[in-house]
Amino acid sequence: MPAAVPRFLGVRSFVDGIDMQAPLAVRARGISKTFADVVALDAVDLDVTEGEVHGLVGPNGAGKTTLLGLLLGLAVADSGTLQILGTRVGRALAVPDGVAGFVDGPGLYPTLTARQNLSALTRLRGQGVAAREVTGALEQVGLGAVADDALRGFSLGMRQRLGLAAALLTRPRLLVLDEPANGLDPAGKNHVHGVIGALAESGTAVVMSSHRMDDLAALCTEVTLLATGRVVFTGTLSKLALESGEVDHKVVTTDRAAAARVAHGIRGLRVLDGEEPPRSRGQSELLVRGGLEAMDELVVRLVAAGLGVRELAPVVSPLESAFLALTGSSAGTSAPDDSEESR
Amino acid sequence: MTATALAAAPQPASDPAAPPRSAPLYETYRFELLKILSLWRIRLLLLACLLGPGVLVAVMGNQSSLPADTVFGRWMGATGWAGSLVVLDAACSYGLPLLTSLVAGDVFAAEDRTGTWRHLVMAVRSPRRIFVAKALASTTVIFLTVLLLAVSSAVGGLAGIGNHPLVGLDGSVIEPAQATRSVLLAWLSVLAPTAAFAALGLLGSVVLGRSPMGLLVPALVASVMALAQLLPLPVAVRLALPTQGLVAWRGLFTDPPQTGPALLGLGVSLLWAATATVTAYRLFLRRDFTDLSYDGSGRRALAAAAPLCGILAVSCLLVGVATPAKGTGIDRPKLEASVATSFAHLYRLQTAELHRTDVTESQLAATAACDKGGNRVEDGGPGADWRCVVSWHLPGASAVGTAIYQLDVTADGRYVADGDGPKEVNGSFTVRTPRGDAPNPLWQIDGLVDLLDPTPKG
Structure with a gap:
């Protein structure tokens, strides 16, 4: 008689403040998916523990949407194994109960009202949610006043919030979200962050993609960075920041020319501007590139030279720098964006 | 209900080993x-x-x-x-x-x-x-x-x-x-x-x-x-x-x-x-x-x-x-039988309208002789060039009544037979009844040939 299969396969250790012994909501090993001659995912591994908010990030065509689609049961991997909430996902286009979310927008029906959309969804899930729960969910996401309006008049942000309400009504144990803050104003974004955080605290695993590093930094405990279908990084945000390597910094001093001379003398530091800064920047700004140690040295020397240091700041955040470094992208051309193709 | 409450609401118990449930x-x-x-x-x-x-x-x-x-x-x-x-x-x-x-x-x-x-x-x-x-x-x-x-x-x-x-x-x-x-x-x-x-x-x-x-x-x-x-x-x-x-x-x-x-x-x-x-x-x-x-x-x-x-x-x-039918399913014998039958039924209708003595279809013994497009055309298939002469008998009369119809037969077997005289039988779209003019049922006849019916013998 074969040994009983463990309910969840929590096998990792306690790393960077994350309880790696917690049960795994998602366990993917060697997942590959090909569309015609395009490799969307290539031997991808992914672990997401319960109560964790896991970010997926990558440039266009990296395979984020495909991976989210696999988690939502929209596609079947060509090879590899995928376990969701302890259940191995086979060839059928379906995932276990307790999985909710959306990719490429919440995909609700424009001819139906907000209430009809949510009620139908709960009935399809066989949940028998009471009408007052639907009303409560709509009010919670700020859509109570338009509950009986057809969706065709809703803005993108309103649809996003309705999509989140739909996911919440299913009481998910794994929530998969594609750009959940897309189209939301700052207040709406904060609200969505609060909801996601509350879900994670209650034990729900959240996998979300976002092109906004500030969203990821605010919510995620771990991120996975994809490029051309492969995982190029997975770990905590603090670990990702260390991958940033040389970062471009803006230095504002009392004497730009003197500061440039000081910077030229520091090993591992490059001055990116010529004699004159571009018109788009202030006349006292200097753009340099180097690691954190070189930046420390620069500050010390500028102060020693009697120059006032008014500002020293990275041009892009360390997370974005890490993204650019790991994906081989340049800052001007390929920050992760919100218009990713469906693959 | 708050977001936290929603998130923390009791979750349905699910058996990890159970296959995913589809919606009803x-x-x-x-x-x-x-x-x-x-x-x-x-x-x-x-x-x-x-x-x-x-x-x-x-x-x-x-x-x-x-x-x-x-x-x-x-x-x-x-x-x-x-x-x-x-x-x-x-x-x-x-x-x-x-x-x-x-x-x-x-x-x-x-x-x-x-x-x-x-x-x-x-x-x-x-x-x-x-x-x-x-x-x-x-x-x-x-x-x-x-x-x-x-x-x-x-x-x-x-x-x-x-x-x-x-x-x-x-x-x-x-x-x-x-x-x-x-x-x-x-x-x-x-x-x-x-x-x-x-x-x-x-x-x-x-x-x-x-x-x-x-x-x-x-x-x-x-x-x-x-x-x-x-x-x-x-x-x-x-x-x-x-x-x-x-x-x-x-x-x-x-x-x-x-x-x-x-x-x-x-x-x-x-x-x-x-x-x-x-x-x-x-x-x-x-x-x-x-x-x-x-x-x-x-x-x-x-x-x-x-x-x-x-x-x-x-x-x-x-x-x-x-099925027994061959070709187009429309041929002369079937058309003749159909036109004669329809004429006999409608003649009775006309008789009733005119308040004449009723006759039965068997008494009328209506027959039709049809031809398509003259001698050079085979008598079969749809077309607007069919011409039928209907003959019938009246009880107690030795003379045989005749009426002419021009037929437009469509490929699905439906036809419209347009009366071409004599005027008192089928040449006018109305008949004069004791209560005034009424539609003449013999003026135009709607009929239908059974495409699957085998050609009548004899």
Whole structure:
């Protein structure tokens, strides 16, 4: 008689403040998916523990949407194994109960009202949610006043919030979200962050993609960075920041020319501007590139030279720098964006 | 309820080893029905089907000028049942295929347009159930429109004209009770070909996705088949098309009823419906729902066309082997028998209108001698160049009465015989009765040749 299969396969250790012994909501090993001659995912591994908010990030065509689609049961991997909430996902286009979310927008029906959309969804899930729960969910996401309006008049942000309400009504144990803050104003974004955080605290695993590093930094405990279908990084945000390597910094001093001379003398530091800064920047700004140690040295020397240091700041955040470094992208051309193709 | 409360609400217990549960089929069907009925164009369509035919039949039946060129049109002023059959004939000509285009032709494509495939697949978790629910929901709405057409036209006719006897397509008088049954059966008989066109609509919607061509598939196919029906095709090919089911109901209004074409039309329509549905189902299950930009248009057209061509060939073969009729199914002996029978029935009707002594069909012993296009043309097939001379006997009179008719015979077996004299029999569209002028039943005769009936011997 074969040994009983463990309910969840929590096998990792306690790393960077994350309880790696917690049960795994998602366990993917060697997942590959090909569309015609395009490799969307290539031997991808992914672990997401319960109560964790896991970010997926990558440039266009990296395979984020495909991976989210696999988690939502929209596609079947060509090879590899995928376990969701302890259940191995086979060839059928379906995932276990307790999985909710959306990719490429919440995909609700424009001819139906907000209430009809949510009620139908709960009935399809066989949940028998009471009408007052639907009303409560709509009010919670700020859509109570338009509950009986057809969706065709809703803005993108309103649809996003309705999509989140739909996911919440299913009481998910794994929530998969594609750009959940897309189209939301700052207040709406904060609200969505609060909801996601509350879900994670209650034990729900959240996998979300976002092109906004500030969203990821605010919510995620771990991120996975994809490029051309492969995982190029997975770990905590603090670990990702260390991958940033040389970062471009803006230095504002009392004497730009003197500061440039000081910077030229520091090993591992490059001055990116010529004699004159571009018109788009202030006349006292200097753009340099180097690691954190070189930046420390620069500050010390500028102060020693009697120059006032008014500002020293990275041009892009360390997370974005890490993204650019790991994906081989340049800052001007390929920050992760919100218009990713469906693959 | 707060977000935290929602998030922390009791979670349904699930067994990790249990297979994922799909949404109940009834709920999926109900959801699909809700989506279809939420479309304004469908609501307007249902409203038009509810009110339009009834008003039309009631108004037209009371006009002095009736649509005599349509089947039963000339009897719209005589009985309310004729109006319902005029509406049925119009629906079968172009209404039902167009209706299936609007409903079934869009049921899959709508998800492509609104980008909701992923949402639906996630919620239902079974593409099979999605397909079944969509097929059932669209068929429900289509059948609902047919029901509304039938009820509206019948109510309008009965309210506007009355529940009177109906003159059949062989001139026989059908009493109101029998007319009720026959009209109901006629409407029911078109459900099968309507289902066939609905299945073609599903197939078009699955194959062509967002393309407007997908929406038009049933209407285009019906138009092509209707054009084919105008041609003098072999009867085996004609009867192998689902459009046959849309005209076969006419045979229910003869005595005895021509049930052969009706049953064959039913079988052929169901075969087409099943083949198109299974093809659409198989193509739908192959679909990749992660790629929103790919709706499958174009690439699957060949995969869809092959089974339909196959079913056409098989249907032709089966009909050719299983039925006795050959060629066009229209020949001189059948036409002569049909015209003579109709004339005898209508002569009795004219006799009653004129308050003359009643005679029976056997006493009249009407015969017809028909010729098509003179000596140089073979006496068979459709055409407007048929000419028949009808002869009959009157009890107690030695002379034989004769009347001439010019016939326009269409390829589906229907004909209109236009009286060409003598004037007192069939040369005028009215007859003078003691109560004034009344329509002359012998002026023009609507008739129907049974394409499947073997040629009478002798």
